[in-house]
Amino acid sequence: MAEKIKYVIGLDLGSSKICAVICEINETGGLDLVGFGSTESKGLSRGVVVNLDAAAAVIKQSVEEAERAAETVVESVFVGVSGEHVKSFNSRGAVSISTDDREISVEHIELVIDRAKEAISLPSDVKIVHMIPQAFVVDGQEGIKEPLGLLGGHLEVGCHVITASNLAHQNVVTAVNRAGVVVNDTILQQLASAESTLSNDDKELGVAVIDIGGGTTDLAIFTQGALRHTFILPLAGDQITNDIAVGLRTTIPEAERIKRKYGCALPRLIPEELSFSVSSVGGRKPKSIGKKILCEIVQARMEEILLLIQEEIKHVGFDRKLGAGLVLTGGTAQLEGVVELAEEKMDLPVRLGTPMGLDKMETVLLNSTYSTAIGLVLYGYRTHFRTITKVNTNSNIFSRLWSLVKNQS
Numbered sequence: 076m077a078e079k080i081k082y083v084i085g086l087d088l089g090s091s092k093i094c095a096v097i098c099e100i101n102e103t104g105g106l107d108l109v110g111f112g113s114t115e116s117k118g119l120s121r122g123v124v125v126n127l128d129a130a131a132a133v134i135k136q137s138v139e140e141a142e143r144a145a146e147t148v149v150e151s152v153f154v155g156v157s158g159e160h161v162k163s164f165n166s167r168g169a170v171s172i173s174t175d176d177r178e179i180s181v182e183h184i185e186l187v188i189d190r191a192k193e194a195i196s197l198p199s200d201v202k203i204v205h206m207i208p209q210a211f212v213v214d215g216q217e218g219i220k221e222p223l224g225l226l227g228g229h230l231e232v233g234c235h236v237i238t239a240s241n242l243a244h245q246n247v248v249t250a251v252n253r254a255g256v257v258v259n260d261t262i263l264q265q266l267a268s269a270e271s272t273l274s275n276d277d278k279e280l281g282v283a284v285i286d287i288g289g290g291t292t293d294l295a296i297f298t299q300g301a302l303r304h305t306f307i308l309p310l311a312g313d314q315i316t317n318d319i320a321v322g323l324r325t326t327i328p329e330a331e332r333i334k335r336k337y338g339c340a341l342p343r344l345i346p347e348e349l350s351f352s353v354s355s356v357g358g359r360k361p362k363s364i365g366k367k368i369l370c371e372i373v374q375a376r377m378e379e380i381l382l383l384i385q386e387e388i389k390h391v392g393f394d395r396k397l398g399a400g401l402v403l404t405g406g407t408a409q410l411e412g413v414v415e416l417a418e419e420k421m422d423l424p425v426r427l428g429t430p431m432g433l434d435k436m437e438t439v440l441l442n443s444t445y446s447t448a449i450g451l452v453l454y455g456y457r458t459h460f461r462t463i464t465k466v467n468t469n470s471n472i473f474s475r476l477w478s479l480v481k482n483q484s
């Protein structure tokens with residue numbers, strides 16, 4: 076018998092951290108945070124599983140930490156996917172409305188989306204992760220968001236399609252399964268970040284969310300309320316840490332520490348005389364380094380990341396369509412001066428995006444590092460909760476499958 080869903084769980088498999096967030100559906104239909112676990116990432120690199128056992132072990136650790144806090148057992152999760160293998164493009168479909176009353180039904184809408192899917196020819200090693208309708212056209216009338224119930228003879232749809240390598244996708248699912256958890260669905264990481272940091276007004280006005288993490292910088296562009304473009308750049312905070320380690324001849328952990336403590340992306344904000352102590356490699360004595368030098372290293376790499384993202388936005392023709400500007404999120408967006416640098420370089424309004432949308436939240440999660448994890452809960456809940464039916468509760472993980480519906484938003 077169908078059982079009421081009580082919890083929605085997000086699992087962010089980042090290059091830097093693995094983060095599980097358990098939310099309980101409250102009596103008003105909102106979401107309350109009840110458990111949270113985060114561990115250092117292992118076995119994953121830039122969205123791709125590179126060591127299954129290591130990845131499964133840290134997933135298990137982070138899920139168990141969240142379970143202890145929530146005092147519940149996690150059965151299934153919404154998982155984020157990312158990586159250079161992820162591609163996106165647009166596709167169109169059309170159908171005739173041949174019923175006597177000419178009223179557009181749910182079946183017509185599903186059929187027209189299927190047609191847009193049929194119009195795509197994919198290599199056999201690639202799968203569709205998202206097929207997201209942007210707008211419908213009814214008898215030539217464009218820009219219709221909700222065609223259900225309208226009268227018409229011809230229905231068209233434009234969809235944004237996101238694909239991933241079958242094997243890379245399967246490796247993510249396998250790693251999660253090995254940790255004893257079933258995957259409800261996979262969600263592109265920046266769509267999750269957008270879900271927790273953007274308002275509907277942002278999406279209507281035109282906005283780009285840029286999630287600058289450890290291994291990748293993920294972009295999603297919305298205009299007129301719809302997703303228009305997604306892009307993943309394999310360059311982010313880890314590269315800045317690496318630059319600092321090389322530039323200041325120190326270790327990666329020490330470079331990470333000083334980046335977080337003293338890093339700034341705008342050296343001109345830093346007085347010449349400020350300095351700090353850095354441990355050296357090879358047992359040499361710690362040395363004193365000017366903060367300005369550190370910040371010049373940070374600025375150089377940050378500018379490169381922003382430039383590459385700006386080129387991508389221009390390349391797809393949205394640079395003049397972002398009325399709400401840019402929203403920077405992810406761990407690296409916390410670096411001092413990044414928002415100001417982006418504003419200067421990209422000539423658009425820029426703000427730091429922190430996760431919103433839960434009814435009950437802990438302040439520790441009000442941080443751009445957790446935008447994806449919380450967004451996975453929100454996105455999964457919005458697109459699946461009404462249609463998920465629990466089919467079996469008390470047996471092993473393979474029988475705890477959920478019946479899934481198409482992931483359309």
Ligand SMILES: Nc1ncnc2c1ncn2[C@@H]1O[C@H](COP(=O)(O)OP(=O)(O)OP(=O)(O)O)[C@@H](O)[C@H]1O
Nearest residue numbers: 089090091092288289290291312313335405406407
């Ligand atoms: N306070 C801070 N100041 C500067 N950088 C920070 C700070 N906190 C975290 N970072 C950086 O943010 C990065 C991690 O961000 P995040 O947790 O969003 O990555 P991730 O989701 O694990 O990785 P990805 O999304 O790239 O797979 C690291 O490079 C880390 O050094």
Ligand SMILES: [Mg+2]
Nearest residue numbers: 089288405447
């Ligand atoms: Mg991330």
